[in-house]
Structure formats: C-alpha cells, structure tokens
Amino acid sequence: MKNISYFIIAILLLITVPTTNAELYTDGYVQGLFGGQLEGDNPTKSDQSISETRLQLRMESIGDNGEFFSRVDFFYDGLADDQEQYDWEIREAYMKFRLGDKLDFKIGRQVLTWGTGDLIFINDVFAKDYRSFFLGRDDQYLKAPQNALRMEYYNSMGAFSFVFSPSFESNRLPEGDKLSYFTPMSPDGAGGFYRGIVATGLGEQYYFNPEEPAKTFKNSEIAMRFQKQVGMYSVALYAYKGFYKSPIGVDASTMMPLFPRMQLYGASIRGAKFGGIFWLEGGYYNSKDDPDGDNPFMPNSSMSGMVGFERQVATNLTVNLQWQADKMADYDLFEAQQDGSLHYRDEIKHLITSRWTKLMVEETVMLSAFVFYSPDEEDTYFRFSTEYKYSDEITLTVGGNLFSGTHPNTDFGQLSFNDNIYTKMTYNF
Amino acid sequence: MKKLTTTLFALLLILGISSSNAAAADATELMKQSHLAYFYAGDDGLTDVNMTIVSKKGKERVREFTMIRLDIEEGGNQKYYTYFKKPSDVSRITFLVHKTSEGNDQRWIYIPSIDLVKPISADDKNSSFVGSDFSYEDISGRHWIEDNHTLKADETLDGKAVYVIESVPKEAYKGFARKLSYIDKETMLPLKEEYFSKKDKLVKKFTADKIEVVDGITTIIVRTMHNIKKGGHTTVTFDKISYNVGVKDDIFTERYLKNPPRKYIKK
Numbered sequence: 001m002k003n004i005s006y007f008i009i010a011i012l013l014l015i016t017v018p019t020t021n022a023e024l025y026t027d028g029y030v031q032g033l034f035g036g037q038l039e040g041d042n043p044t045k046s047d048q049s050i051s052e053t054r055l056q057l058r059m060e061s062i063g064d065n066g067e068f069f070s071r072v073d074f075f076y077d078g079l080a081d082d083q084e085q086y087d088w089e090i091r092e093a094y095m096k097f098r099l100g101d102k103l104d105f106k107i108g109r110q111v112l113t114w115g116t117g118d119l120i121f122i123n124d125v126f127a128k129d130y131r132s133f134f135l136g137r138d139d140q141y142l143k144a145p146q147n148a149l150r151m152e153y154y155n156s157m158g159a160f161s162f163v164f165s166p167s168f169e170s171n172r173l174p175e176g177d178k179l180s181y182f183t184p185m186s187p188d189g190a191g192g193f194y195r196g197i198v199a200t201g202l203g204e205q206y207y208f209n210p211e212e213p214a215k216t217f218k219n220s221e222i223a224m225r226f227q228k229q230v231g232m233y234s235v236a237l238y239a240y241k242g243f244y245k246s247p248i249g250v251d252a253s254t255m256m257p258l259f260p261r262m263q264l265y266g267a268s269i270r271g272a273k274f275g276g277i278f279w280l281e282g283g284y285y286n287s288k289d290d291p292d293g294d295n296p297f298m299p300n301s302s303m304s305g306m307v308g309f310e311r312q313v314a315t316n317l318t319v320n321l322q323w324q325a326d327k328m329a330d331y332d333l334f335e336a337q338q339d340g341s342l343h344y345r346d347e348i349k350h351l352i353t354s355r356w357t358k359l360m361v362e363e364t365v366m367l368s369a370f371v372f373y374s375p376d377e378e379d380t381y382f383r384f385s386t387e388y389k390y391s392d393e394i395t396l397t398v399g400g401n402l403f404s405g406t407h408p409n410t411d412f413g414q415l416s417f418n419d420n421i422y423t424k425m426t427y428n429f
Numbered sequence: 430m431k432k433l434t435t436t437l438f439a440l441l442l443i444l445g446i447s448s449s450n451a452a453a454a455d456a457t458e459l460m461k462q463s464h465l466a467y468f469y470a471g472d473d474g475l476t477d478v479n480m481t482i483v484s485k486k487g488k489e490r491v492r493e494f495t496m497i498r499l500d501i502e503e504g505g506n507q508k509y510y511t512y513f514k515k516p517s518d519v520s521r522i523t524f525l526v527h528k529t530s531e532g533n534d535q536r537w538i539y540i541p542s543i544d545l546v547k548p549i550s551a552d553d554k555n556s557s558f559v560g561s562d563f564s565y566e567d568i569s570g571r572h573w574i575e576d577n578h579t580l581k582a583d584e585t586l587d588g589k590a591v592y593v594i595e596s597v598p599k600e601a602y603k604g605f606a607r608k609l610s611y612i613d614k615e616t617m618l619p620l621k622e623e624y625f626s627k628k629d630k631l632v633k634k635f636t637a638d639k640i641e642v643v644d645g646i647t648t649i650i651v652r653t654m655h656n657i658k659k660g661g662h663t664t665v666t667f668d669k670i671s672y673n674v675g676v677k678d679d680i681f682t683e684r685y686l687k688n689p690p691r692k693y694i695k696k
Contacts, residue, residue, distance in 0.1 A: 363560030392516035
C-alpha cells in the first residue's frame with residue numbers, strides 16, 4: 001500500500017513538471033551481489049550475508065522551466081521470505097526548479113548530504129543506510145532517501161539551505177535479518193530476557209524494528225545550513241531540529257528502543273592546505289528529552305568534533321586521516337547510572353579513521369581500504385574492495401567488511417559476528 | 430671526444446651569447462602566442478567532448494562530456510566546468526576546476542547519487558584525466574613560464590610552415606624532461622608535440638588531427654595523445670563548439686556544480 005502511494009507521487013511529479021520541450025533520458029544498471037559470512041556462529045538465519053539482483057532505472061526529463069529525476073530500484077532478495085523476495089523502492093523522485101535568480105528548489109524523494117567528514121557525520125543527520133553499508137552494496141546506498149523540500153537561497157553573503165522533511169526518516173540499522181546486533185535486554189520468547197548479540201536466527205522476536213515517531217507535523221525534521229566561500233576555504237554553519245536518527249533512547253514503560261528528540265548546532269571549515277584538503281567540523285547535540293542528563297533512559301547531550309586531512313601521497317594513491325572526539329555532557333550522572341555489568345563509554349569517545357585509494361591500470365582498477373578504530377571503545381571496522389572496470393559497461397568488484405571489538409555493546413563490537421566478503425557484478429546501460 | 434664537444438659547445442656559446450638571449454625571448458614569445466591560441470581561444474568556450482581511450486590491445490573506452498571554459502585573465506587564471514554524460518556509471522557527475530597560473534589548482538567533484546560535493550587534492554597536475562592518456566595539464570595547459578624555450582628549427586610539417594620549439598622545465602617535472610613543439614606559423618596552434626623522458630626517450634606524442642575555423646577562431650577539432658611508452662592512445666573530438674557565449678563567473682560555483690546550467694547543458 002505504501003509502495004503504491006509512492007508510485008502515485010512519482011507519476012504526479014512526472015506530469016506536473018513544466019515539460020515544454022522536455023526530453024526524457026533513461027539509463028541505469030543491473031547488478032548481482034553475493035556475499036558470505038566468515039564467522040560460523042553468527043545468529044542470523046543464513047550463512048550468506050547477501051544474495052540479491054538489482055535493476056536500477058534512472059529517468060531524467062529536462063524542460064525549460066524545471067527538471068525531473070527519478071531513480072527506482074527493483075530487486076530480488078534471495079535471502080528474504082518467499083512473499084518478500086521481489087521488491088522495489090523509489091530511491092529518488094524529485095523535481096528541481098528555480099524561482100527568480102536566487103532561489104533553487106528541489107522537492108520530492110531525494111538523497112541529501114552536507115558536512116565535511118569522510119564517512120563520519122556530525123552535522124549531516126540525513127538518513128543513512130548502515131545495512132547496505134555493512135553488506136557491500138554500492139557507496140550510494142549508504143545514503144537513505146527521504147521525502148523533503150530543499151530550498152537554497154544564494155546571494156552575495158553566501159548560500160542558505162533549508163531542508164524540510166514532513167515525516168521523520170530514521171537510519172537503517174542492522175535488524176537481525178542479515179546482520180546480528182547487540183540487545184541490552186530483549187524478551188527471549190520464553191518469558192525471560194536475553195542480553196547479548198542476537199539475530200532472527202534465534203527467533204523472530206529478535207527482529208529489530210523500533211517504533212518511529214508518529215507522522216505528525218510536530219515530528220517533522222528541519223535542517224539548515226549557511227555556507228560561504230572565504231578565500232580558499234568553505235565555511236558553514238548548521239542547525240537541525242528533529243530526532244536522533246538511531247533509536248538510542250528507551251521507552252521506560254515498554255522498555256523498547258525509541259528515537260529521542262534532538263537539536264543540533266554546528267560549524268565546519270574545509271579547504272586546500274599543506275598540498276591536500278583539510279577539514280574541521282564540530283557540533284553540539286542537544287538531547288531535548290534529557291536536558292539535565294539525569295534520565296537514564298535517554299541519551300545525554302554531547303559535543304562532537306572532527307579534524308581530517310587528505311592528500312595524494314604518490315601517483316594515483318590518495319590517503320586520508322580523520323580523528324573524531326565526542327564529549328558527553330553530565331558524564332558523572334551517566335556514570336552513576338551504570339551498574340557495571342556492561343562496558344560503557346568514556347566521557348570522551350575517540351574515533352580514528354583512514355582511507356586509502358589506489359588507482360591502477362589506466363584507472364580501470366581501484367583498490368580501496370577504509371578503517372575505523374576507536375582506542376577507548378576498543379573496536380574496529382575494516383572495509384576493503386577491489387573494483388575492476390572490465391569495460392565501460394561491466395564492473396567487477398570483490399570486497400569485505402571485518403568487525404572486531406572487545407565489548408559486545410560497542411558500535412562495531414556488536415557486529416563482530418558479521419564479518420563478510422562479497423562479489424558484485426554490474427552492467428551499466 | 431667529450432672534450433671536443435665541450436670545446437665546441439664553449440665556442441658556440443661565446444659566439445652565440447649575444448644573439449641567444451634574443452632567440453630565447455623570441456621562443457618564449459612564440460610559445461606564449463601558441464599557448465594563448467590553443468588554451469585561451471576567445472574569452473570563453475563551450476564544447477561537447479568525445480574522449481576515446483584505446484588500450485595497447487585495442488580495447489576502447491569512451492567518455493562523453495560537456496566542457497565550459499571561462500578565461501578570467503588572458504594567459505592567466507581560468508575556470509573549467511565539466512558535465513559527464515557517458516559512460517552511464519559516471520553520468521551526471523560534475524567537475525569544477527579553478528586553474529591558477531601560479532600555485533595549485535582547486536578542483537571539486539559533485540556525485541549526484543549521494544549529493545556529495547568534494548574538493549579534490551590537486552597537487553599532481555601530471556596525473557591522468559579520467560584514465561586517459563591526457564594529463565590534467567595537457568587539458569588545461571602548462572604555463573609557458575614554467576619552461577625554458579628554444580627555437581630549434583623552421584620546418585615544414587604536412588605542407589605547413591612550423592616553428593620547432595624545445596621546452597625544458599625550469600624545475601624537475603614528472604611530465605617530461607624535454608618537449609618538442611611543432612607550431613603552425615599561421616595559426617600558432619601546435620600541430621605536433623613530442624615528450625621526452627629523462628633518458629631522452631620519446632614517451633608521449635600529441636598530434637592535431639583535424640583543424641577547423643569555428644566562430645572565426647581556428648580550432649583543433651580532433652587531437653590524439655599517443656602513449657609511446659605504454660602503448661595505446663586517446664583521441665579527443667570536439668563537437669558543437671561555440672566561443673564568446675558570455676559565460677558568467679557564477680557558473681563555476683557549488684550552486685551550479687549541484688545544478689548544471691541547463692542553458693548550456695541539456696544532456
């Protein structure tokens with residue numbers, strides 16, 4: 001039913017775009033993606049991490065007064081239950097137009113990105129799809145689409161962006177289906193509770209499906225940015241009103257996870273420096289449901305900062321390095337709430353990342369590695385891939401995702417049973 | 430033998446010292462004129478580009494894009510906007526270069542599938558442009574002041590009178606140790622360029638394959654870079670060229686990186 005309404009919206013968008021002299025262009029790809037798990041004891045249903053065939057169709061219509069773009073995926077999921085194997089999703093369906101000289105509009109289902117980090121997001125609180133990210137789907141799938149209106153106003157001072165999302169769009173997190181996750185306390189189906197790394201292989205009650213905020217006007221999301229080019233640097237200010245994009249709060253009555261209210265204020269600067277690109281970004285996460293930090297069911301506010309640098313260190317070899325520090329407010333209250341049976345974070349949580357990209361053989365072969373490492377959370381996530389462009393149409397990829405951690409309840413530690421390798425073949429048309 | 434050459438060289442040096450400065454200045458001036466004719470034609474330019482990369486084994490890859498150029502200052506700073514059309518896995522990607530005649534260029538890429546604007550570190554101007562045999566510098570031009578130029582000969586190439594100019598980088602450069610340019614005396618366009626390595630081996634050869642007059646400006650329509658060292662070549666063909674269309678400076682900003690200027694780029 002939900003799918004049908006999306007389809008109607010897409011069609012309406014298509015026909016309402018001013019299409020004087022418009023031409024329609026179509027392209028896309030067909031892709032097979034198959035992966036296997038490296039750990040024998042993952043509590044998921046299958047020892048395959050992924051098995052899917054996907055058709056992406058892109059349509060673009062450019063008229064004199066506006067343009068329309070859509071990206072629709074049709075896919076067959078070999079690991080899904082029988083009735084759900086065939087599915088489709090509108091990844092994007094938007095129209096773009098300009099009012100006067102200074103106002104740009106982009107309205108519809110779209111992917112949104114801003115901020116300076118490389119796979120570290122502080123002020124970019126648009127929806128992410130970590131399931132795709134951990135399973136080897138293309139980079140474009142890390143960004144989950146959302147229904148939104150984006151308005152950008154440009155003048156001599158800079159660029160002002162305003163994004164309104166009528167209903168909350170959450171991150172897509174491991175749900176126990178293809179990826180196991182940590183649960184602090186879940187009904188075990190036998191009247192008791194289970195704590196640990198779980199997945200649907202242990203029972204359907206471990207399908208992770210937290211309730212989202214009701215689709216009301218009050219629960220809409222607003223994100224804003226002001227950006228200005230100052231010499232060689234791009235400087236930006238950010239603000240957001242909405243919710244934490246992951247369900248990091250707990251409903252005290254049902255003990256189920258929920259998405260707490262959050263407001264975010266931040267800034268960033270990025271530019272060319274020391275023969276490469278340098279960036280600095282910070283943000284303050286104001287936890288609206290726990291302003292004093294004394295509610296054990298809600299996250300405390302926090303201040304997050306990041307610094308990064310990227311440069312080409314040799315011919316066709318680009319390396320970057322990032323360091324993020326996240327400081328929790330009212331940490332003493334948080335610490336007093338811990339019973340000590342589980343690992344809990346330090347007041348300042350550090351994350352160090354590095355990306356290595358090497359292009360070879362006239363840029364037809366790309367070797368890529370990315371590592372996340374947190375010294376105080378004691379967990380790591382290593383992703384790597386080799387991509388070979390056999391021709392303009394055909395690309396072959398092999399890659400993997402490796403997780404490890406000392407504690408089962410850290411960001412990457414909880415994924416430690418999900419180590420996987422995959423192979424992917426794409427035909428572009 | 431070596432001694433003899435040295436003596437001869439010294440003799441030539443003494444004899445030629447009065448005229449060589451003037452000759453060097455002439456060669457530099459010729460190189461400048463050629464550079465302006467080739468890289469700074471008109472005040473701005475717009476063209477569709479087909480880039481066919483042919484490997485040593487004869488396998489072809491094709492890139493199609495639209496390129497918009499604006500000269501901020503004749504012989505100096507320029508801005509380039511590129512919109513990729515093919516192959517389909519890079520279609521709609523846009524690319525922006527602010528070329529500075531001194532210092533490093535600034536480059537940005539926009540990847541629409543993730544709505545990502547990313548600055549690219551650009552200290553290596555000699556790296557390949559989209560996997561082709563052309564380097565970034567071959568596309569947007571290496572400034573003539575970075576090399577010492579000498580007029581080696583006046584010759585005839587395919588029936589055209591040409592200057593043969595040798596260029597040697599003032600500072601060690603990965604792209605070449607020595608370059609010979611064959612410049613058409615009439616149009617000042619390079620008809621052929623030969624790039625030599627440190628060991629003085631021919632590694633790369635540029636040829637202008639087809640020349641036409643567009644909007645009153647003599648333009649190389651088809652050009653090829655032959656990769657002698659690795660084998661293979663890249664042929665670039667321009668189509669729908671127009672000059673002096675009045676491109677505005679604001680095209681070369683993040684706003685247009687995200688929203689291609691449809692006035693110039695349909696598809």
